[in-house]
Amino acid sequence: MKKEFEGKKLLILGGNPETASLVEIANSMGIKTIVTSGRHTDLAKSIAWKACDVDGMDVPGLIALARDEQVDGVLVGVADILVPSYCKVCNALELPCYATQKIVDVFAFKDIFKATCERYGVHGIPEYYLDAEMKREDLDNIVYPVMIKPVDNGGGVGMTVAYNERELIDGVKKAMEASNKKRFIVEKYMLCDDMGMYYTFKDGYCSASCIYDRYTTDEQPGLSRVCLGGTYPSKHLEGYFERMHSNVLRLFKEIGIKNGVLMLSGFYEDGEFYVYDTGFRLQGEAPHLLMKAIHGFDQREMLIRFALTGSEGNIDLSVDDDTRLRGKWAATLWILLKQGHIAKVEGIENLQQDKRVVANIQRLYEGDDVLPEWIGNEKQVFTRIYLVCDSKEELAECLKEYQKKIKVYDDNGNSLTLNSFDVNKALELNE
The missing domain is CATH 3.30.1490.20 (ATP-grasp fold, A domain)
Structure with missing residues (x-):
């Protein structure tokens, strides 16, 4: 990769495992990455050029840090809660920011987001x-x-x-x-089809990069239904474009989104689509990894470039992006763990040798503990595997293979893995 930003300093807010890949890309571009968060043990800090312990909610502290380091750009990692801080810091330093205060006011709080969506015919739960x-x-x-x-x-x-x-x-x-x-x-409480709608913006142009189906666990009664994975494209893609897409575009235009990446999470029930969440930043689910494998452009690089220059580069989304994935089929497979100590892991060591596996984002390792407070949220994710195949049938075969192959055990040999989703049902295949 051409290192046109060699020596530039980029302050990245948040250090969670999902942010680590953003830091890696910036490092590969020759950038001096400075990662800051309130936890000194965060994974993204361990690979940064410099790690700092200023909490992402401490706006005055972040501004002071940025000035002391004389940074050339600021970027938020994979953390919704830090987008408001990101906007305030960029504004104070007069650095490029893909968010505006108006956008932040809409997206930072679920109740305000929901009320705003309804005004544009984008229905909430x-x-x-x-x-x-x-x-x-x-x-x-x-x-x-x-x-x-x-x-x-x-x-x-x-x-x-x-x-x-x-x-x-x-x-x-x-x-x-x-x-x-x-x-x-x-x-x-919705018990119906779950979906993700992932958009990319460049200079006011909005592209629906992917519409996909999500599957969640029902093994943890009373808790949030954590994702088990997703399949791309969605079985409801055509219906979404007919009923909801134009309303969503109108919403985005009216609140002023011009650059960045954004996820909408929604449900489909009886012919209607209901949006329940949003994230105006890179996603922990990381659909950008599938987009890179299929289309060749990297949203992480686009956002880094924007932070340093105010431009996402020369990409033409009308040509380079394709909601229908150029005829490919893709999926993410999440392995969720129960509470316990990870004593042994099997089946994950040869993933990089499989051409169908375009990425594997592992969060937990042998010797780690899955804490009680992690159950019911994404902290219980052991790993996320990203797959791209030439046909639906090939994708189904690949998903079933890794659902069976990957095993995680505690000290007594008991399985720590939760059940995965039904591949045949997800992809509407006959047994």
Whole structure:
């Protein structure tokens, strides 16, 4: 790779495992990466040119750090909660920022995002009114089961499914503890098809990079349904373009999105699409890895380039991007773990030799502990495997192979892995 940014300094906010690949790409471009977070043990820090312990929510501290280091650009990692800080720091330093305060105000809080979407015909999940006072008349109107969420956190953190009033009260407490703003929402618990809609923006042009189906675990009652993987393209792709896509484009245009990458998470039920979450940054699910393998462009490089120059480069999304993946079929396979100590891992050592495997993002290793508080959110993910195949049938065969092959055991030889999703059902194949 041509190192046109050799010696430039880039401050990256957040150091979680998903941000590490962003740091690696910046390093490969000759950039001096400075990763900062409140946890000195974060993985992304271990591979950065310099690691700092300024918390991503400490805006004055971040500004001071950026000035002291004389950085040439700032970029947020894979963390929704840090997008507002990213915007404020860039504005204070007069550095390129793909987010504006208007966009941040819409996307930073689930309740504001939901209300804004409705104005453009982008429907959210049916919601029940309830505030921290939990008045009797409001509680009596709720039909169970429901999902309780903090308005300003993601990845399943602080989310609970409640099947009765006692569980609802406990869920509200959990959501409040996970919310900086001490706000939460209560929604109908959806048991239907889950989807992801992933968009790329360049200079005001918006491209639907991929529309895919997601599958979640039902082995953890009362907790957020953590993702088990996804298949691309979605079986509902045509319906989405007919019913929802134009409304989404209108929403994006009106709030002023011009550059960056954005994920919408949604449900499909009885012919309707319901959006339930968004993320205006690179995703932990990392569909950009599949996009790179199929289309050849790297969204991480685009965002890094924008942070340093204000331009995402010469890419032409109208030509280089394709929602239908140029006829390919792709998938992500997430291996989730139960609580326990990881004593032994099998089946993951030869992934890099399989041409169908375009990436493997491993979070946990032998010797690590899966903590109780990780269950029900993405911290219980052992690894994510990214697959690209020439046909649906080949993809199904590959998914089944790795579902069987990868094993994780505790000290007593007990399996720590949760059950995976039904491949035949997901891809609508006959047994």
